[in-house]
Amino acid sequence: MSTSASDATATPALPEGVDDSNLAIIARQAIVNEKREVYGYELFDRSTAHDAHTAASDAALLFNALSYAGAEALVGQKTVFINCTQESLSGGHLELIHPDKVVLEVPTLDENATQADIEARVHIFHALRERGFRLAFNQGLLRRAYASWLPMASYIKLDLQAFPLQDAESLVKFARAYTQAKVVAEKVETAEQFELMRSLGVQYFQGYWFAHPDLVRAQTIRPSQATILQLINLVRQQASTAEIEDLLKKDPTLSFNLLRFINSSGFGLSCEVTSFRHAVMILGLKKLFRWAALLMTTSRTGGSPPAVGQTAVVRGRLMELLSAELLPPEESDNAFVVGVFSLLDVMLGVPLGKALESVALPQPVVDALLHNTGVLAPFLELTKACESGDDAAFARSANALQLTNHQVNWSHLQALTWAENLDTNE
Structure with missing residues (x-):
């Protein structure tokens, strides 16, 4: 919710040669309890660090956090705090996430807002809470004009850089008297601030005194x-x-x-x-x-998928066709996945094992891709032999599966045709 100490950390320079257009970069800052145990993380999108905070950037942050950075690696089972604009609270992207996982940080309105503007937001907050979302507000919520918002708050974040420290006690007492919200002291930068807020019964803390935001990068x-x-x-x-x-x-x-x-x-x-x-x-x-x-x-603008993607598609289809001759239908489906994901290391620029950490796959698929074992491994070996031009490897792999040259070559031709039809079907 804050825009200075807590989330204005500059993004460190990327290593030379890294294409930052393919990186999802998300900063997280810990929110801790009075024992300094991590309760949750506030997330900030660094992939769009030079853009204004907009409804679109809110959606991008949630999407990147879930799709690219790997939510388990990013926040584990902790609570996630996400800054929102008023506009993004009505966004369809919120339908894609589980409400139990996320606290939406809601800004108060600008100084030109009328009382009617303030009241008009209440039904949106009600709808979000009915869907299971928790809402966090800043200390602006404690102003008289926002009385109708008070029941909506699950958290109130008090920015210690925004008011004199001697006012903290009255703000905390007001929050306790008129809301059921948990209080979070943010931008805590000294031991004195921490001890004072803890003595007032504040449950949660965030700021440089505990942890600077750290970055999680994921190749996409x-x-x-x-x-x-x-x-x-x-x-x-x-x-x-x-x-x-x-x-x-x-x-x-x-x-x-x-x-x-x-x-x-x-x-x-x-x-x-x-x-x-x-x-x-x-x-x-x-x-x-x-x-x-x-x-x-x-996603970036661009034409048809790169050659490596085309090759992966051919592999998947070829493995599907070859395995259909010898394996049950469900294994044939798995064979397709093995082929199509066998080049993820090339696409992502990371070892295959690392690439597969972020996607759930059946065990036979993992065995074939990472260990070259299991019922699907010989089909992957044969598929690679079809690409290599190595006649000896081709013959050895085909014989191991008791497939004739005609069967393999015909399936390969069908796979090539099937993959090429992607462009013509658009």
């Missing part, structure tokens, strides 16, 4: 906007699950982002989603549209 892979637009059009046309699944299969960056998002802690599922069809069914068309729209706003 973002689909082309043309592909995202195709997904949006399918959803708007209320296409079948099978049609949407087909598009996800054809773009590994799109499917990777979807699985990573839907399995993030912020989404609030109790089970892991490991198939594209399951992901589409869990989200439903409305939320899938919201997700695709947010992905569109955070």
